[in-house]
Amino acid sequence: MTRSSNGPLPVLLVVYGRGAATALGILTTARRRCTVVFFGDLGDPEVAADLARLPETTPVVDTAGLTREQVCARAQALRPAGVVTFKDSLLRTAAAIAERCGLRFHDPATVEALVDKHSQRAALAAAGVQATICRRIRSAVDLRPALAATGVPAVLKPCSGAGSVNTCLVHDAEELEDRYAEFTTDSSVRGDYVLEEYLVGDTTVVGEFWGDYVSVESLVEDGRIHTTAITGKLPLAFPFRETGYFIPALLPDGLAQSVVRLEQQALRALGIRHGVTHTEIKFTPQGPRLIEVNGRLGGHVADILNRVAGVDLLGLAIGLALGDPDFPQALPRPGSREGGVAFQYFLSPPFDGLAPGGAGLVDDLYRIPGVDLVDARIDPSWRADWRAGTERLVGTVYGSADDFAGLRATVEALQQRMKTFWR
Incomplete structure (x- = not known):
């Protein structure tokens, strides 16, 4: 969407929660391009603190206590040109707003596969992209049957979660039951969990000093996938905490193409037509395998890509939401070691x-x-x-x-x- 030089700025709705982009960073990047209206739950102390740091003239809609229908009605009244979020748990709300306002975004069915790890594994398996044993855990009675399916070790984590919160490796039924009880008692993470087969890493691919996985950063415009970077990782800290990123990734010749090919197969299998994606892929003795696909900007990635390649990934994400992505003539070649x-x-x-x-x-x-x-x-x-x-x-x-x-x-x-x- 391109506005005339004398016309009003288009309205961009940002469904805000503390995630892959800061409120101030979003506002700074969007300056002179659109009017940003933040939709945020001011009952959340972190959200309230972030939005309080913005200039007083910044429009903020407090969503505390509102139903999704009420949020969508508030959004529709603003006649927005785009909607975006940078937090996984808010993808459903952003998709509902997009559907009500006729905006391009991940559609609600795709969002379910992006925020629900069990649904995502099922969709990838059904499409023939990758079969990974994964069982949904709704209560303690599901634990032992799930472990019988996955074998040990296995990974226990929230079905809808991010940042490796309450995520760990379990080696037997007793440990699984103890961890599940610990995670579901007085925890900020609510809802179902999943138990997945553990993807054993192959440290020989890039060497033991480096992490045995990467992430792929892409923007999808009407089904066309624009891959902007492959992000290298440092080894995880116990149990699955990330310790650092770098761009470009250090990959042997030909592996970058294999990684991007797998990522694009996954995006198509999940029905992603329009939006930003951050896909994690692990190197195993069987080759690259998907860890998960996320339907938002990868945390920390925009800064690194901007510094090494001059590509403003946050700006591209905002432009994509507005229908005017303004892609550079030549995006960096994923895996390129220049610069x-x-x-x-x-x-x-x-x-x-x-x-x-x-x-x-x-x-x-x-x-x-x-x-x-x-x-x-x-x-x-x-x-x-x-x-x-x-x-x-x-x-x-x-x-x-x-x-x-x-x-x-x-x-x-x-x-x-x-x-x-x-x-």
């Missing part, structure tokens, strides 16, 4: 029960070659908790390197310094 490497390294503890050390860490990290920015808040009362997932960390290091050898040297220096930080 150096950019990364984010997460200041995350190796395991549970640890406390942070002194605030001098920040100055120490700035002395490491390749470190450009350290965003950390050292709170002595903070304690590690793996159940809270990837986002339970004290900060993030942003940096760059000329090549993968330089990236490895920087990451090794960061890892060495962090060994003496946690106590």
